[in-house]
Amino acid sequence: MVSVEEAHASxxxxxxxxxxxxxxxxxxxxxGGEELERQAAQFVVAPDAFITSERLIESFGRAAPxxxxxxxxxxxxxxxxxxxxxxxxxxxxxxxxxxxxKTARKAVLFGCQNVRVVQTEILSFIRSLLPYGSVxxxxxxxxxxxxxxxxxxxxxxxxxxxxxxxxxxxPGGEVRVKTDCARYFQEAVCAAGQCVLLEQVxxxxxxxxxxxxxxxxxxxxxxxxxxxxxxxxxxxxxxRNGADxxxxxxxxxxxxxx
Numbered sequence: 001m002v003s004v005e006e007a008h009a010s011x012x013x014x015x016x017x018x019x020x021x022x023x024x025x026x027x028x029x030x031x032g033g034e035e036l037e038r039q040a041a042q043f044v045v046a047p048d049a050f051i052t053s054e055r056l057i058e059s060f061g062r063a064a065p066x067x068x069x070x071x072x073x074x075x076x077x078x079x080x081x082x083x084x085x086x087x088x089x090x091x092x093x094x095x096x097x098x099x100x101x102k103t104a105r106k107a108v109l110f111g112c113q114n115v116r117v118v119q120t121e122i123l124s125f126i127r128s129l130l131p132y133g134s135v136x137x138x139x140x141x142x143x144x145x146x147x148x149x150x151x152x153x154x155x156x157x158x159x160x161x162x163x164x165x166x167x168x169x170x171p172g173g174e175v176r177v178k179t180d181c182a183r184y185f186q187e188a189v190c191a192a193g194q195c196v197l198l199e200q201v202x203x204x205x206x207x208x209x210x211x212x213x214x215x216x217x218x219x220x221x222x223x224x225x226x227x228x229x230x231x232x233x234x235x236x237x238x239x240r241n242g243a244d245x246x247x248x249x250x251x252x253x254x255x256x257x258x
Contacts, residue, residue, distance in 0.1 A: 036105060036108055036109075037101075037105075039108045040101065040104035040105045040107070040108050041104065043103075043104040043107045043108065043115055043116055043117055044100060044104050044116075044117045044118070044119065045059050045116050045117070045118060046118070047118050047119075047120040047125055047129050048129055049116075049118070050091070050118075050129060050130055050131070050134075051129050051130075051131070052131055053131045053134060056131060056134060059116055060089045060114065060116060062089070064087060064088055064089045064114070065087075065088045065089065065136040065170075066088070066089045066090075066091060066134060066135050066136055067081065067085075067088055067089070067090050067091070067135070067136055067137040067138075067139065068090075068091045068092075068093060068135055068137070068138050068139065069081070069090065069091070069092045069093070069139045069141070070093050070122050070126070070138060070139065070140050070143070070156070071093070071094060071095075071122060071140065071141070071142075071143050071144075071156075072092030072093065072094045072099070072103050072117070073094070073099055073102075073103075073212060073213060073214070074099060074102045074103065074106070074213055075092060075099075075102050075103025075104070075105075075106040075107070075117075076106070076212060076213050077139070077141060077210055077211070077212040077213075078090055078092045078103060078106075078107075078115060079103070079106040079107055079110050079112050079115065080210045081210055082107070082110075082112035082114050082115045083110055083111075083112060084208065084210065086114060088114065088136070089114050089116070090112070090114055090115050090116075091115075091116050091117070091118065092115065092116070092117045092118070093117075093118050093120060093122055093125055094117065094118075094119060095119065095120065095121060095122065096119075097119065100117050100118075100119045103115075103117045104117050122156060123156060123160065123161055123164065126138075126161065126164040126165055126168055127160070127164040130168045131168075132167055132168070133167075133168070133169065133170045133171065133173075134168060134170065135168045135169050135170060135173055136169075136170055136173050136174075137173060137174055137175075137176060138165050138168070138169065138173075138174070138175045138176070139176050140156065140157065140175065140176070140177045140178075141176075141177075141178045141212045141214070141215065142178060142179055142180060142212060142214040142215065143155075143156045143157060143179065143184075144156075145179065145181040145183070145184040147181070147183075147184075155184065155187070157177065157184065157187065157188035157191055157192075158191050159191045159194045159195065161191070162175070162191055162192045162194070162195040162198060162230070163195050163197075165198075166195050166197035166198050166232055167197070169232040170232070171232060171234065172231060172232065173231070173232050174201075174229050174230060174231045174232070175192070175198065175229065175230045176227070176228075176229045177227065177228050177229070178215065178225060178226070178227045179225070179226050179227075180214075180218050180223055180224070180225055180226070181226075182224070182226060185226035185228070188228070189228060192228075192230050195230075196233070197232055197233050198230040198231070198232060198233065199230060199231050199232075199233050200228060200229070200230050201229055201230065201231050202229075203227050203228060203229055204229070
């Protein structure tokens with residue numbers, strides 16, 4: 001299996017249409033109206049477009065390290081990441097139609113040819129529609145905490161999510177979580193702790209820092225935020241827990257590496 005470092009070294013250089021030397025350069029395409037919608041539609045792909053490594057490469061038109069923004073909202077974080085790191089592919093996953101459209105429009109307006117957007121339910125996508133070991137980073141930024149007890153089953157950050165995320169990650173890949181809800185954060189840490197494939201590591205901010213719309217508002221209001229990251233464990237974990245892993249991945253419809 002290819003490591004994260006090898007993926008970086010072997011991925012071809014992407015030739016963007018625009019200068020990305022400053023990721024926050026205030027460039028905006030002059031396209032608008034029907035033409036904007038037409039171009040934006042090309043960035044939206046079917047959920048099963050990434051089910052194999054070959055189809056993943058085909059969807060982006062190249063092989064490159066993949067980062068995923070789960071619940072990408074208005075696309076601000078995704079588009080800024082894509083401009084900052086043109087050598088990577090970025091996938092936004094969102095359930096709401098209007099948010100998918102906003103994200104796709106931003107990809108057009110800011111010249112982010114390395115962005116794709118999927119409209120689907122997040123957990124089922126992570127569990128069954130991504131190739132094993134294909135993702136460099138998974139970002140889960142300010143997910144809905146569903147604070148009412150009767151809605152607890154709708155919370156994304158549960159043990160099943162972290163198991164599926166670990167399976168999707170490449171060796172050395174990571175899950176990054178941020179939330180403004182302390183109680184939900186503690187639940188997420190406990191849920192991730194049940195996954196033998198993930199190891200919690202020290203939080204390191206992105207450089208340069210890139211914020212979601214929610215995070216920008218929370219920071220301006222001085223609200224406390226909670227963040228954690230987990231790296232996928234090395235191959236020794238797989239060998240030590242082979243029987244359990246085989247059963248887990250069979251249930252998720254994935255095939256373990258040879």
